[in-house]
Amino acid sequence: EISRKLDSAFQKLRGKGKLNEKDVTAGLREIRLALLEADVHYKVVKEFLSAVKERAVGNEVLKSITPGQQIVKIVHEELVKLLGGQSAPLRLASQPPTVVLLAGLQGSGKTTFAAKLAARYKKRGKRPHLVAADIYRPAAADQLEQLAETIGCTITRGEEGESPESITERAIRKARGDLKDLVIVDTAGRLHVDDDLMGEIERISAVAEPHETLLVVDGMTGQDAVNVATAFQERIGLDGFVLTKMDGDARGGAALSIRHVTGTPVKFVGVGEGIEALEEFHPDRMATRLLG
Amino acid sequence: SAVTRQDPEELREELEAVLLQGDVGILAADRLIKSIQGQDGDRWQLLEEEMLRILEGEGENGERPPITTGGPHVILLVGTNGSGKTTTAGKLASKYAGEGKSVLLAAADTYRAAAIEQLQIWGERSGVDVISQERGADAASVAYDSLSAAIARNMDVLIVDTAGRLQTRSNLMDELKKIRRVLQKQGDQYPQETFLVLDATIGQNALSQARLFHEAVELDGLILTKLDGTAKGGMVLAVRQEVDLPVRYIGVGERADDLMEFSPKEFVQALLE
Numbered sequence A: 001e002i003s004r005k006l007d008s009a010f011q012k013l014r015g016k017g018k019l020n021e022k023d024v025t026a027g028l029r030e031i032r033l034a035l036l037e038a039d040v041h042y043k044v045v046k047e048f049l050s051a052v053k054e055r056a057v058g059n060e061v062l063k064s065i066t067p068g069q070q071i072v073k074i075v076h077e078e079l080v081k082l083l084g085g086q087s088a089p090l091r092l093a094s095q096p097p098t099v100v101l102l103a104g105l106q107g108s109g110k111t112t113f114a115a116k117l118a119a120r121y122k123k124r125g126k127r128p129h130l131v132a133a134d135i136y137r138p139a140a141a142d143q144l145e146q147l148a149e150t151i152g153c154t155i156t157r158g159e160e161g162e163s164p165e166s167i168t169e170r171a172i173r174k175a176r177g178d179l180k181d182l183v184i185v186d187t188a189g190r191l192h193v194d195d196d197l198m199g200e201i202e203r204i205s206a207v208a209e210p211h212e213t214l215l216v217v218d219g220m221t222g223q224d225a226v227n228v229a230t231a232f233q234e235r236i237g238l239d240g241f242v243l244t245k246m247d248g249d250a251r252g253g254a255a256l257s258i259r260h261v262t263g264t265p266v267k268f269v270g271v272g273e274g275i276e277a278l279e280e281f282h283p284d285r286m287a288t289r290l291l292g
Numbered sequence B: 001s002a003v004t005r006q007d008p009e010e011l012r013e014e015l016e017a018v019l020l021q022g023d024v025g026i027l028a029a030d031r032l033i034k035s036i037q038g039q040d041g042d043r044w045q046l047l048e049e050e051m052l053r054i055l056e057g058e059g060e061n062g063e064r065p066p067i068t069t070g071g072p073h074v075i076l077l078v079g080t081n082g083s084g085k086t087t088t089a090g091k092l093a094s095k096y097a098g099e100g101k102s103v104l105l106a107a108a109d110t111y112r113a114a115a116i117e118q119l120q121i122w123g124e125r126s127g128v129d130v131i132s133q134e135r136g137a138d139a140a141s142v143a144y145d146s147l148s149a150a151i152a153r154n155m156d157v158l159i160v161d162t163a164g165r166l167q168t169r170s171n172l173m174d175e176l177k178k179i180r181r182v183l184q185k186q187g188d189q190y191p192q193e194t195f196l197v198l199d200a201t202i203g204q205n206a207l208s209q210a211r212l213f214h215e216a217v218e219l220d221g222l223i224l225t226k227l228d229g230t231a232k233g234g235m236v237l238a239v240r241q242e243v244d245l246p247v248r249y250i251g252v253g254e255r256a257d258d259l260m261e262f263s264p265k266e267f268v269q270a271l272l273e
């Protein structure tokens, strides 16, 4: 793994005496490779490493007998700091119901996450309500409805030809009347470059007035993560994001990229297809995973 | 010329930035840049030619298995969760139905909520029958029944949609092997085409997917979806180099006609612009 790779690289360099700044720069090149292979955006890697370099050329590395380990330790600490230090919870409204709006690209895991979130809060004694506001994908409402049935949660689905804005408005009104604690609005997958659909999510957001807007992102997302997150943040604002499918071997670099460019935290991590497969975000575990 | 006046290090950074942004990956990007280092000429032009050379392989890009007349042409779609398999199955069904072929769809995702219903709607859209059982049924059994039906009914094409799965889940990969086995049991030409459906927005995980799915079910090629976004799908270069799998089709939208044959030239030009 990476600290061993670095230590052996430095062993060779140490042979010629004291370690210097040039040697450390070479060590950081290994870190750069690791982060790029982990799908962190190349511009984010560049900015992150220039910030890390200051510490890396200090005495804690140059005077250490295991400089490779020292560099990795510094990088790990800086990653944890950048990722937000600790887990960020869902912000509940002072006056129920809390409205959570989900958005993201096609297939990222929104519908599944909507159900997982509802199940989690039901377990805690809250009364969630699901909203099937995807009117395009074949059997989208059926999918959320079947999930709602599995977890024992109420759901609003659209009538023939009803707009997502109308479904959302009607659902929130009903949830308020039924004294629900949490309304989770599942929306259709959409491209950030699809003007019509981005206009639609803006209108859904205006109607829902969400307390939390979460971007649901596939954990395997590559460099495009920055484009997507920036666009959604500009159009509807983001309170955080969800990283899905992290039960695979994708390193999840999109998490660092999105955190860096939007300043918002990862609120949840999807770790499987089952309703229970939802975890809080742990920055230290993520940092280790990023370094491979 | 403007190219020869640019600082070589600055040009290298520029080339690398474009390749990285396109998800080519740092190792493949550095290999590409190194491979054109000794040559004369415009760096961008050389890069394009080298990328084309990789994607076109040994010139066998044009060879496609024809629709066989001795039994249905079976296409098996596999891939990770949400990559676009079901939608692609619908698009392929529409494509072949539009060519006057008789087509059957197999709903072999017996696991996910409303997976069968989703494919059934695609069947209705393209005027194609869908073979299914109940949710929770054995996926291999659905695949087997579908091929029996396709053979009995003299269908030209059978498209088998499977459940999404992460390549690191060995029990799910075993299920996939079983699906392929039961198809082969009815004739060792089946399935004639097995495609890994790959989402263009993913990064370096594509390589792990290609390796492990290929190991499990012997892929014939890739279908790269969601290229209508801003992601370029550059990982397919490394996949070609390391697993030798070509891209056959690309998905450029959510409608039935949003499926195109892969054009290496258009792909590379879009990546480099």
Ligand SMILES: Nc1nc2c(ncn2[C@@H]2O[C@H](COP(=O)(O)OP(=O)(O)OP(=O)(O)O)[C@@H](O)[C@H]2O)c(=O)[nH]1
Pocket (backbone or CB within 6 Å): A104, A105, A106, A107, A108, A109, A110, A111, A112, A113, A134, A137, A140, A187, A188, A189, A190, A216, A244, A245, A246, A247, A269, A270, A271, A272, A273, A277, B081, B082, B112, B164, B166
């Ligand atoms: N392994 C794994 N699969 C997941 C996870 N989250 C979602 N999935 C699967 O990913 C696929 C897509 O999930 P959906 O919930 O349909 O995604 P979506 O964002 O609603 O898709 P669209 O509505 O089409 O945009 C399904 O097969 C899910 O079961 C996860 O954390 N791990």
Ligand SMILES: Nc1nc2c(ncn2[C@@H]2O[C@H](COP(=O)(O)OP(=O)(O)OP(=O)(O)O)[C@@H](O)[C@H]2O)c(=O)[nH]1
Pocket (backbone or CB within 6 Å): A106, A107, A137, A189, A191, B079, B080, B081, B082, B083, B084, B085, B086, B087, B088, B109, B112, B115, B162, B163, B164, B165, B197, B225, B226, B227, B228, B229, B250, B251, B252, B253, B254, B258
């Ligand atoms: N923009 C765009 N969206 C696509 C494309 N292909 C599929 N999609 C969308 O991606 C989402 C997921 O597609 P599915 O066909 O359900 O994916 P899948 O691989 O069958 O998903 P699972 O069965 O859950 O693993 C849907 O919203 C599709 O409409 C494409 O080429 N472009």
Ligand SMILES: [Mg+2]
Pocket (backbone or CB within 6 Å): A110, A111, A112, A134, A137, A140, A187, A188, A189
């Ligand atoms: Mg959905």
Ligand SMILES: [Mg+2]
Pocket (backbone or CB within 6 Å): B085, B086, B087, B109, B115, B161, B162, B163, B164
């Ligand atoms: Mg599917």
